[in-house]
Amino acid sequence: MQGIGQLLWKLREKEGIRQKQLCLGISSVSKYARMEADQQEIDFFLIDRIMGRLGKSVERLTYILPRDIYNIYELRQEIQQKICQKKWEEAKQCLLEYEKNKRAKEPLHQQFIEQEYAQIAWLRGKSVETVCEHLEKAIVQTMPEAEIQRKTGILSAEEYKLLLFRWEVCFGTDRERGEKELQELVEEIFQKNFERTERVKVIPYAALLIEKTARDGKADTYLKLITETALENLREEGKLLYMPEILEQYAQILEKENSNAEFIGLLRQERASLLELESDYKVSFKNYRLFDHVVRNFEIDAELIRRTRNAAKLTQEGLSEDICAQETLARIENGNQKPRSGNLRQMMEKMGRSGDRIETGIQVEEYETLELKIEFSKFIHRKEYGNAEKVLSKIEEKLDCNLMKNYQYIETERVKVKYKENAEYTEQFIKQLKELLAMSLKVEEGQKMEYVLNTEEVSILTEMALIYWGEQNYKVALEIYQFLVGQYEKSFIKPVFHILDWGMSMGNYGMALEELGYFEKAIGVCRKRIQQTLFAGKGGSLHTSLMVEACILEAQKDVKCKKYFKQDLDLLRLYKMQTNYKLMESYVKTNKIFD
Template sequence: MKQMQGIGQLLWKLREKEGIRQKQLCMGISSLSKYARIEADQQEIDFFLIDRIMGRLGKSVERLTYILPMDVYKIYELRQEVQQKICQRKWEEAEQYLDEYEKNKRAKEPLHRQFIEQERAQIAWLRGESVELVCEHLETAILQTMPEAENQRKTGVLSAEEYKLLLFRWEVCQETEQKRAKDEIKALVEEIFRKNFEKTERVKIIPYAALLISKVIEEGENTTYIKMRTEEALEALRDEGKLLYMPEILSQYIRILEKEQSNADFIEILRQEQKCILEVEHDYNVSFENYRLFEHVIRNFEVDAELIRRTRRASKLTQESLSEDICTQETLARIENGNQQPRSEKLWQIMEKMDRNGKRIETGIQVEEYEILELKIEFSKYMHRKEYEKAEKILFEIESKIDRSEPENKQYVEVGKIQLKYHKHLGNSEELVQQLKALLEITLKFEDVYRTEYVLNRQEISVLTEIALIYWGKKDYQMALEIYHFIDDRYSDSCIKPVFHMLDWNMNIANYARALDELKYFKEAMCTCQKAVQQMLYAGKGASLGYCLMIQACIMEEEGKEVCKKYFKQNLNLLKLYKMDADYKVMKNYVEERNLLN
């Protein structure tokens, strides 16, 4: 099946590289025969299973785009609603969503049963209910995918989510007469720190491990070890820009440094950073405190029915002409209405006829090695931090490892080069815009790029965002605003929640708010910033919060509101914490010149 080539091959290569047998990888989550068909690209995709398989391989799915059937998307949405309500401490509403989940026909499958039971355990623990009840739910959750937990631990073939369940069980049991041994948590923590997790997976688990190991190391026994693990956890959280565990890790690090009588000024910086995060969470009625099993929501989803319908209309095709030689017109109508799920082969044929991608799982660029997707993450991170020299080295490495004859690959590399050229103040702005438009035409045929009805992929959004940024630099704020508004409308018109487009939606929304601010649409800019911050919190993202807080601070300053000082301080603390050094220097000079820190 041509359209499914890629994910099976990618899984096979990752498994072989890690030296893992198929039986080890699929234990508790899939039959061996089903998994073998997945690797051979002969199996309809089970997206939740792919999530867990990738997790067990220590790899992230954040950079994969899933084209989901509507019923599958609704389950992901339901899970996110459960987490959101727990973050808001709305226990009854979270339980109602779990009750709704229980009614789903897939709820009895191991991965779904596990999520339901673990969230019930988490809610019960946060509400202070009996430890026995928490443990009952927790043991049920663990057994779903870890029927032989001890043997599975020996192989090391467990995901960050599964390791978190084992850590949580140990922590919960400390409050009972059946306390688990200290040696168990020590061994578990060592396993976790040794496992070959990708950075975006590693940050999900090592902070929790660092918090728990500090509970069993006696005073003076091995404080150097605790400090080392705490610093590793803090560095991972800062580097990956995550919120979960950050206040607790900062608190633990502060205690360690105070015992050592370390630099008081540095300790105060850490204390202010911790206070800042807790303030922002409180202001938006979100709390991650003791939410041990929160799963970061950094995903990129499309729904097949909506994708086909919107693409057909953008292509100016009738259902009759699109369905010809593929399926009946009636079948296509049911697919577009979400009443019938297209098999992967049909989805591919339908989208290919409209010159658009129809793979159920898309990597963005054509790659044979997962390492390239990891490099893409690094490139984006350094661009976000304005560390352009590092970003350039990463881009050159990507270019050396991919096939430039593939249109998507050529587009990605050339767009990256233009981004670097612009941010390093090289080249004529108008020429760069024309080059970007030409690159956009590689994958997108259009008459008016800012009016197209096509569903845009992440790379196309990135190109449009860069064009808008260049117009912004030319002080053509109206044109920049028009592009940002157009992109925002594409998300608003979709059935998919913004949190499931976090990487590209987040990239656009903050710039949109800034353009509104520059053109004196203060009310709209404030609302846009607040919406963005709320979604970032629900996704567990911390690194991007500072930009929106800065925009709000500037608006309040212009309106003469004293509270702007609070927002400027929050902005500075977050920029420093999450290694946004270039932006931190600019903002620090700005507030000092205006005496806004007193």
């Protein structure tokens, strides 16, 4: 694969979409055609929206960004965090700063700015006219011919959310839009070929709006179906946004049916734990309809080149030879000049690393392989190793394992599954993992590792640490965890933009510290992880940090441990992590935590 262009082309051809349809409102056809042919520097925000319109997620891609582009993503995230914290005026100051950016007048950026103004106004109880003024400006940016675009079905989840938000804002006012429009929007969303990570952005919201128009009888059956679908989507993807409202809506539906009272009580208990957790960390997603789930993996090109060059023991003169002038490289590393994609790739390859602007981790022929990779990760997270092994076999069938990246991924994940099934052959597993790591990282024995690690290398080192820990070699395991956490502390990039790898490393580090008795430090690590995970809109991965806090407070005979044990159990049950739930349930019963 020469770049992201080929992946886009295959997705577009499979869906039978013309370039003109795909680009309407967001790009000229000529610009997009050059990107699809890998003849144009990447516009990352455009790629985000193009992938969204194709119904696909960018969550598992790694973006190597110029510093100025990263700054925009960071500013967007900061605006969202301020809104979640109800710091309206600070959010508006950030929006004013955004408006000063030279890109701010482009449709995708103008849409974000206007929609956030609309969201803030709505949360603050401003008039419908004020909210709609911003909202209409946001919609027209990328949907100048909204009705035509809806008929062709070439809209992203984000754009459908804007249309649903307009409907909700106007509901019950003199600007009210009809029930027919809502029904048509919901039907379009269900017919759209969204993958699950995109469906979860919009289907729960649609379910909440359908409830506003529900009537006795047939409508209740439809409402129950769409609510159950929404709840399942949220559970599968481990998301927070809409979850408390959907749990309450489902509980009310079951009450009307006189369903199992105990189950209804559990739904409300899970909801209460979520809201309590949000309150503890002063984060609120209530009515934040346009929150964008943050599961991204970013690197900054200047930082990546500089740190990799230092790790490879190369001078600027040595790296720049036959690629660019040494002075040019100096400006690039200082962030004063953007490297062209070709130069970035050449530099990274010269240092034995990968350097495409958009990395897919494994080298794939079709996007569906990446979807399988996400599914595999979910089964591993839930400790459903039999299902994980089946999915891994499907992935292997689709990959060319003569390619180093693919072979490294398949063999690493196979070691994970084998170790969980049979932990006797630890020496063999450690040896395999070291060999796999050496395929992409050439580090001499005893030499300090200074390279910027990719996701697969983080995964290999994490598995090595887990095996060492299982063998009670705590010193080596802790050193690996500290090293991984240190990788992110050295980076300019905020943890929320490495949330999957950073969160995993911090979770393991916190558990290790707790087991070795470093209680105060462990609590600090756990609370930092929970805060950032909440800012990313994720709830399904909070288990380990809650468990560590609970166990520390229990050891200190602090009755507050009950609160954290309860939150942990509720989240494990809610997000369908049955193996961990049974283990935790057994622990609290054995130790009589709840008397």
